[in-house]
Each structure stands twice: as structure tokens, then as C-alpha cells.
Amino acid sequence: MNRQAQAVVLLLLGGAVIRASVTDLYLRYVKEGLRPFLIAAGLLLVVAAIMTLWHELRPAAPRALVPAGGAADGPGDAPGPGDAPGDSAAADHDEGHGHGHHEPRVGWLLILPVLGLLLVAPPALGSYAAGQAGTALSSQQQSDYPPLPEGDPVQVSVLDYASRALFDRGASIGDRRVLLTGFIASGAGGEPILARMVLSCCAADGRPIKLGLTGDVPAGLPDDSWVEVVGRYSDRLGRDPVNDAEIPYLEVESWRQVPVPRQQYD
Known part of the structure; x- marks a missing residue:
């Protein structure tokens, strides 16, 4: 050359x-x-x-x-x-x-x-990447969150809800209804979970945030389907099979499938 x-x-x-x-x-x-x-x-x-x-x-x-x-x-x-x-x-x-x-x-x-x-336009990291990596949150961390903003339901990110649910056991959420958007992935037993990828810099360091779902769980949707769920804090906790970290749960009251958002990372 x-x-x-x-x-x-x-x-x-x-x-x-x-x-x-x-x-x-x-x-x-x-x-x-x-x-x-x-x-x-x-x-x-x-x-x-x-x-x-x-x-x-x-x-x-x-x-x-x-x-x-x-x-x-x-x-x-x-x-x-x-x-x-x-x-x-x-x-x-x-x-x-x-x-x-x-x-x-x-x-x-x-x-x-x-x-x-x-x-070539490869898709953003999704359910496969979430299944290969452990959740990015650890309950050993400490944090002090302010009360949620006004609204019913109040829109929060998957990362924000998972952090509040783990770090202060939902004290800053209380009985408020929250609205989250993420993609469906398969959990340890094949049950659907809600996930969102977070980046520190680029896709190479992407890590998943995982939420277990209880209540009106989205059913019949393939992995990587994007959904919007409304629910409340649940004190139930699960374990990530990849790194054995705690996974918080969300009590789902309603959900609907939505198009893939422009910004797919938290």
C-alpha cells in the first residue's frame, strides 16, 4: 500500500x-x-x-x-x-x-x-450481552437518594430504580408508582426480566442492569422486545447466575410494548 x-x-x-x-x-x-x-x-x-x-x-x-x-x-x-x-x-x-x-x-x-x-450497522447491545454479563449493581455500595420527583407514575430509569431498590431498600421510592422502559431478556429460569445496558464510555464496557418482574409480567414477547412497565417497589430479591449479585424486583401493574428508543443505553 x-x-x-x-x-x-x-x-x-x-x-x-x-x-x-x-x-x-x-x-x-x-x-x-x-x-x-x-x-x-x-x-x-x-x-x-x-x-x-x-x-x-x-x-x-x-x-x-x-x-x-x-x-x-x-x-x-x-x-x-x-x-x-x-x-x-x-x-x-x-x-x-x-x-x-x-x-x-x-x-x-x-x-x-x-x-x-x-x-454494516450492528444493533445496540441487548439481551445476549445482558445474559453474558453480571448485573452492574452491588448491594454492598452505599447511597442516599432524594425523594422521587412529582408525577404519577413517575418516570425513572432502570438504573435509578435498581439503585434505589438495592441501596436503600426502596425507602426513597415508598409506595409511589414508577414507569420504566427497557428490553426483555431471559432470567435464570427462563422467566422474562427487564434490562437496560449502561455505558461508562463506549459499547465495549457496556454492563447490564437487570430487574426481576412479578405481578402482571409481560408474556409472549421475544428477547430484545422493548416494553414500558408501570409498577411499584417490591422487596423481593433474586440472584444473578453470572456473578451472584442481588437483582431487585418490580411489582408490575401494567405494561405495553413500545418501539426501540433512540437512546438505547442508560
Whole structure:
């Protein structure tokens, strides 16, 4: 791969990053707050590619002409007795092309992430990822939560409810009705649970928040179906089979299936 090809790959990669950043596609990879940094990184890649192409494609500087008599400008320029006639021509040939070798062909593998961004749109982490990782909360942590805001039911995140249910055993929830949105996943015994993935930075560090469901449990829905549930705090606790952490429960009063939200991570 020569430098021109490298620049083209760099240009495609930068363009793919910018394209993902100006649409909602980037939300499948990173948190929403990282969008400005992605746009800046994409622009830098595009600028670097354009500068590389300009440097490689610009006209070569004119070479100094040798006088008609073939005399050298100085004693250091005269060919030595051991120089072969073809050596000077070979050197000129290499100088005219900038180099006499190519970079390893493995460099073409850089085009794979470009194709991945341009042609493939993988889904956000869902029930499979939730089943492979333990819940991200541990009841050994301590926290002091303020009362829930006004509203009936009050809309809270899966993370917020699970934290309140574990860390202060529902004291900050009381008898309030809460509304949560998440996707259906399979629990330890095959029963449906409510889950949501949380990110620290990007999808590579995504961890699930899991809620057991009791009462009017959503039935007949496949994994990764998104639902909106209304319920109340339940003091029931379960165990995550992956890391043996406690999983809080929600007493479901009603539920309905909803479309996949724009922001799928908590």
C-alpha cells in the first residue's frame, strides 16, 4: 500500500466517522456526550488525508540542468572511478518516485473498519450481552437518594430504580408508582426480566442492569422486545447466575410494548 492508497483509506475512515456522528448511528457505539469528540476526530482524519494526497500529487520540483559539456559544478559531483554508468540512472529513478519499496500489504486491513461503519450497522447491545454479563449493581455500595420527583407514575430509569431498590431498600421510592422502559431478556429460569445496558464510555464496557418482574409480567414477547412497565417497589430479591449479585424486583401493574428508543443505553 503506497501513501496515496493510505490517504484514501484515511479519507474513507474519517468520512465514515463523521457520517456516524451526524446521525444516530454513533449511539450504538458510544455515549451521547461523546458526539463532539467523534466529529472532531473525523475532521482531523479527513484533513490529514487531504494533506497527504496534496503532498503526494503535487508537481515535482524542476531539477537543475547539467551544462552541455557535462562538467560537474564541483569536484565532489564528478563520478568516481568505481561508479557504474547505470548507478546514477538508478538513483535518479528512485529519487523521482520518492522511494524504492512499498509498505506491507497488511495495511489494507485498515479498510475493514471503514466497511464496517459504511456497510454494516450492528444493533445496540441487548439481551445476549445482558445474559453474558453480571448485573452492574452491588448491594454492598452505599447511597442516599432524594425523594422521587412529582408525577404519577413517575418516570425513572432502570438504573435509578435498581439503585434505589438495592441501596436503600426502596425507602426513597415508598409506595409511589414508577414507569420504566427497557428490553426483555431471559432470567435464570427462563422467566422474562427487564434490562437496560449502561455505558461508562463506549459499547465495549457496556454492563447490564437487570430487574426481576412479578405481578402482571409481560408474556409472549421475544428477547430484545422493548416494553414500558408501570409498577411499584417490591422487596423481593433474586440472584444473578453470572456473578451472584442481588437483582431487585418490580411489582408490575401494567405494561405495553413500545418501539426501540433512540437512546438505547442508560
